[in-house]
Amino acid sequence: MNEDSTGDGPSAPGSQWYDAEAGPLVRPYAMTGGRTKPGPSNVRFDLIALVVVDDDPPGPADEALLGPEHRSLLTLCRAETQSVAELAADADLPVGVVRVLLGDLLESGFVRVSRPVPPAQLPDERILREVIDGLRAL
Numbered sequence: 001m002n003e004d005s006t007g008d009g010p011s012a013p014g015s016q017w018y019d020a021e022a023g024p025l026v027r028p029y030a031m032t033g034g035r036t037k038p039g040p041s042n043v044r045f046d047l048i049a050l051v052v053v054d055d056d057p058p059g060p061a062d063e064a065l066l067g068p069e070h071r072s073l074l075t076l077c078r079a080e081t082q083s084v085a086e087l088a089a090d091a092d093l094p095v096g097v098v099r100v101l102l103g104d105l106l107e108s109g110f111v112r113v114s115r116p117v118p119p120a121q122l123p124d125e126r127i128l129r130e131v132i133d134g135l136r137a138l
Contacts, residue, residue, distance in 0.1 A: 016060070027065060038099045038100050038103020038104075038106075041106055045078050045084045045085065045098075045099045045102055045103070045113065046082070046115065046116050047083065047084050047085040047095065048083050048116045049083060049084050049114065049115055049116055050081050050082070050083055050112050050113065050114045050116075051073075051077050051081065051082055051084065051087060051102060051111050051112075051113055052081045052111065052112050052113075052114070053074065053077045053078050053110065053111055053112075054109055054110060054112050056109075056113055058108060058110065060107065063110070066104075066105075066108075067101075068081070069093065069097070069101055070101055070104060070105060070110075071103065072091050073091060073098065073101055073102065074105065074110060074111070076091060077111060084098060084099065084102065087102070087113050102116075121131065124128060
């Protein structure tokens, strides 16, 4: 029979994985309302996409309606422009959850997202090497 962490008696099945020090546990699906995709527009947030707070965001009254995780992401973005991967790490949230929350913030007008440059539009490595060689020759 399972004992709870206080030793006072039996505990619920599976609760031996958590103790009083773990604090409240909120499942990722609860943070996103069960959603797995960021909004109806199906925006795809690459890990290296940069997120910045919009220059003209909705007012503080609208921000008060956001959940704590949304506000946490906004706070991180206000400090500096961050990538989706950095936001997930700094907020200690799974990347999938951060993508859904960012989709909410994007649709509400709180943030802007700059997409990474597609590899086809990046300069050719040969040209960059020639520039470096030319600079070294100076």
